Amino acid sequence: xxxxxxxxxxxxxxxxxxxxxxxxxxxxxxxxxxxxxxxxxxxxxxxxxxxxxxxxxxxxxxxxxxxxxxxxxxxxxxxxxxxxxxxxxxxxxxxxxxxxxxxxxxxxxxxxxxxxxxxxxxxxxxxxxxxxxxxxxxxxxxxxxxxxxxxxxxxxxxxxxxxxxxxxxxxxxxxxxxxxxxxxxxx
Ligand SMILES: [Zn+2]
Numbered sequence: 001x002x003x004x005x006x007x008x009x010x011x012x013x014x015x016x017x018x019x020x021x022x023x024x025x026x027x028x029x030x031x032x033x034x035x036x037x038x039x040x041x042x043x044x045x046x047x048x049x050x051x052x053x054x055x056x057x058x059x060x061x062x063x064x065x066x067x068x069x070x071x072x073x074x075x076x077x078x079x080x081x082x083x084x085x086x087x088x089x090x091x092x093x094x095x096x097x098x099x100x101x102x103x104x105x106x107x108x109x110x111x112x113x114x115x116x117x118x119x120x121x122x123x124x125x126x127x128x129x130x131x132x133x134x135x136x137x138x139x140x141x142x143x144x145x146x147x148x149x150x151x152x153x154x155x156x157x158x159x160x161x162x163x164x165x166x167x168x169x170x171x172x173x174x175x176x177x178x179x180x181x182x183x184x185x186x187x
Contacts, residue, residue, distance in 0.1 A: 002121040002122045003043045003118065003119045003120050004042050004044075004121070004122045004123070005043065005045070005046060005118070005122070005124070006037060006039075006042045006123075007046050007111075007124065007126070007127075008045070008046065008047045008048070008083070008088070008126055008154075009125060009126065009128060009133045009137050010050045010070075010127055010129075010133050011026075011033060011047065011079060011080045011083050011127050012049055012050060012070055012077060012078060012079055013075060013076045013077070013078050013081075014050075014069040014070045014076035014077065015069070015128045016128075019069070020068060020069040021066055021069040023128045023156045023158055024158075026128050029127070029128075029154045029155065031082075032126075032182075033083060033127070034087065037084065037088065038084075044090070044115070044118050044120060045087055046091070046111070046114070047079060047083065047091050047092075048091070048093070048094055048105040048137070049070070049077060049079065049094070050069070050070035050077070050094060050095045051095055052069070052071055052096070052102070053072060053096065053098050054068075054071050054072075055098055056098050056102075057098055057101075058095075058102070062098075070095070090114060092105055092111045092114070093108060094108045096108075103133050103135075104140040106137060106140035112144060121146065121147060122146065122148075122149065123141045123146045123149070124148075124149045124151060125138040125150050126155050127155060128156060129156060129157050129158045130150075130155045130156060130157035130165040130168050130169065131157045131160075132158060134155050135168040135172060138150055138172050138177055142176050142177060148172075148176070148177040149177065149178045149179075149180055150169065150178075150179050150180070151180050151181065152179060152181045153180075153181050153182035169186075
């Protein structure tokens with residue numbers, strides 16, 4: 001059996017309803033995330049955090065596309081309170097570099113290092129948001145040679161343009177990721 005990791009991307013207060021950059025219905029995935037994190041097939045469960053300096057280039061004040069969000073140490077940057085921390089083995093922060101977008105959790109080399117150390121071959125990517133950080137993290141995992149699964153029962157998208165999440169999943173599928181919904185394969 002391939003050794004597997006679950007990567008929960010950016011399930012943080014600012015990305016859930018009430019937050020600075022809320023993903024519509026982003027909080028709905030909490031129970032499913034906890035359920036997945038408890039599955040025995042995962043040898044390692046990682047949660048990532050968007051963790052920006054206050055002058056990050058993705059913020060509107062700096063000419064970027066997004067409102068200020070997930071500033072290091074603020075309540076908005078905390079992992080969502082409904083995420084069961086007892087099931088998380090490691091937290092990896094990303095987006096600290098003021099100059100890069102930080103959409104992919106692999107921008108922090110600690111993620112790949114940890115996966116390699118633990119002999120992980122297959123990565124299931126879930127969390128927020130489907131069309132940005134989930135997509136880019138999953139694509140980077142594929143580029144680094146991991147088998148990749150995205151479970152849409154535990155992701156939600158921003159959909160700035162309608163259909164962005166669907167297009168992101170299509171791109172992932174074309175790139176070699178397996179797309180599942182609650183364990184059932186989506187063709
Ligand atoms: Zn961000």
